[in-house]
Amino acid sequence: MTYETFVASLGAAEPPTGISLVLQGLWYAGRQQWEQAHTLAQVTDRDQRHNWLHAYLHRQEGDAANAAYWYRRAGRSAFAGSLADEWEQLVRAQPEIRR
Template structure:
């Protein structure tokens, strides 16, 4: 699966069984299924990409102080673009070098 196929899959009824836990969480986050995405992020706490996702989710919810905590845990600066741009940036880390 390529990034564009993944992004297009957000319109599907269910996530592909072939998705990694991170992509599954991003799939739910991209569909505004916050609780499911958050549960997956919490289950992988301490892993940088999941901590970044955790920050994104709290930012999405409007909880800037909690998001700041998770950005620090992920070793990343707070993202300055839109929620959607951050979602895409994180998702694209799973397809390095792909335009």
């Protein structure tokens, strides 16, 4: 799947089938459905991709301290750009997204 295909899927009623939980979380985040995205981010704290998603969501929520904790768990510095830019980087970093 390409980034453009993923973005276009945001208009569908459900996320694309067969995608990872992180990409599902990003799909819900892209539709401003924070609770559904957060539920998926919480599935595990042992995966850096989940932790980055979790950090992004708390940043989106405006909870900088909680976001900072999850950025550390993800092995990343806090993102300095816009939420839209971070969302795009997160999506593009997923293995299912072709470059």
